[in-house]
Amino acid sequence: MKRRATTTSPFHTRAGAGPRRWLARSLLATATGLGFLWAASSAGASSTVTATVSINGRSVAHSSDSNPIKLDPATPAQVSVSVANNGSIPITVSAVALDGRALDITFFNFETQTALQVQPGTTASQQFSLDLSPLNGQGDGLIPSSVKLLDAKNHVLASESFTGDVRGRMTSLFGLFAIEVTLFTALLFAGALLALSRGKLHENRFRRGLRFLWPGLGLGIVIVFGLAIVRIFVPAPGHWIPVVLICALAGFVVGYLTPNPPEEIYEPPYDETAPTEEVAPAYDPRATLPSAGQ
Numbered sequence: 001m002k003r004r005a006t007t008t009s010p011f012h013t014r015a016g017a018g019p020r021r022w023l024a025r026s027l028l029a030t031a032t033g034l035g036f037l038w039a040a041s042s043a044g045a046s047s048t049v050t051a052t053v054s055i056n057g058r059s060v061a062h063s064s065d066s067n068p069i070k071l072d073p074a075t076p077a078q079v080s081v082s083v084a085n086n087g088s089i090p091i092t093v094s095a096v097a098l099d100g101r102a103l104d105i106t107f108f109n110f111e112t113q114t115a116l117q118v119q120p121g122t123t124a125s126q127q128f129s130l131d132l133s134p135l136n137g138q139g140d141g142l143i144p145s146s147v148k149l150l151d152a153k154n155h156v157l158a159s160e161s162f163t164g165d166v167r168g169r170m171t172s173l174f175g176l177f178a179i180e181v182t183l184f185t186a187l188l189f190a191g192a193l194l195a196l197s198r199g200k201l202h203e204n205r206f207r208r209g210l211r212f213l214w215p216g217l218g219l220g221i222v223i224v225f226g227l228a229i230v231r232i233f234v235p236a237p238g239h240w241i242p243v244v245l246i247c248a249l250a251g252f253v254v255g256y257l258t259p260n261p262p263e264e265i266y267e268p269p270y271d272e273t274a275p276t277e278e279v280a281p282a283y284d285p286r287a288t289l290p291s292a293g294q
Contacts, residue, residue, distance in 0.1 A: 048087035049118075051158040053147045054080045060147060060162045065234045068163040071145075073136035082125040083149060083158070085118040091157060092117050095150040098130065100143040100164055102228065102235040103221065107174050108138040108166075111150075139166040139174040141229040144236045163234050170229070178225035185218030192255070199261040209256035216251020220244035 053060040055069050056078050063069045071077065079098075085091050093116040099109040110130060118124045145164035149157040169175065192211050195201050201208045224240040227233030 048085070049091060049149070049157045050084045050086065051147075051149055051160060052082040052084075053160050055147075060160045063162040065142070065163050065236075068142060068165040068234075069145075070165045070167065071132055071135060071139075072167045073132050073134070074167075075132070077130040077132050078127070079130050079147075080125065080127045081114070081116070081147075081149070082123060083116060083118050084123040085120055088120050090117060090119050092151060093149045093157060094152045095154075096128075097148045097150055098145065099148070100139055100145040100166065102143055102174070103224070103240060104237075105177075107143060107172075107177075108135055110135075135166060136168045137172050138168060139164075140168040140170055140172045141166060141174060141225075142231050142234045143174065143228065144234060163236075165231065174225070175229060178222070178229060181218060181225065182222050185215055185222055188215040188218055196258055201255075201258060201261055203261060205256050208258050209252040212255025212258075213248050213252040216254070217244060217248040219251070220247030223247065 055071075058069055060069065077098075079096065081093075081096060083091075083093055093114050095111050095113050097109065097111040100107050110132070112128060112130060114126055114128070116124055116126050143164050143166050144161065146159050146161045148159040151157055166174070192201075192215055195211070201211060220240075220243050224233065224235045224243055228235045233239065
């Protein structure tokens, strides 16, 4: 039986102490947030329920970054699910969800109803066809994906992660996001370099480092998405977080090492109402000699 899945898609301190303290807090908050995303992405589902999932005849568990599972919008995906209930109470798999996330952003999400009942100590299986045609405008390239088994309250009973080779359009949501980040990063770099050439950067080195940190952060995201689109790099949390952090740190170091801006010489403004001193004319001895007719 062929089913059409429903889809959803998706931004008073000492002088000099303030910038240092602000920088330390910013880096700490960034590292803490990225670490939380990393840990959250590794969280597992219930251990009493195990599942074996295959897509188009390929086991999800046997896929890898170098051997991803192809998801083609032009061809419905044949999904096979085998659920083992190792607990003591019956379970009902109300839905099976297929989603793809990168940088903690959901780019595609398919969900289909199943109503698969599994008694304690038994295993049940079900096969269905999943229409992936909306995927054409949602993703393109290597995208970390997962299959989740959900109960009636949308709690995850079991899940399996895999790398999906999505064959969508370059103008999909994934591609457009990469293009927008590229343009925004280029503007940040242009603004920072223009300020550097004009000597308009802040005199504080930490402030100059922060000015270049954000373009470096954007460059890391551009690298991650660009390599994913050309199917070289998988933007999984364990992969993209180090790349983005290294690029952001490199940007900060470049900004920190930029030369100090030239000091401006202060010239008081000219006041037209101020009294001026009259200068006596220079002495001319010829003016005191009598003329020839006298």
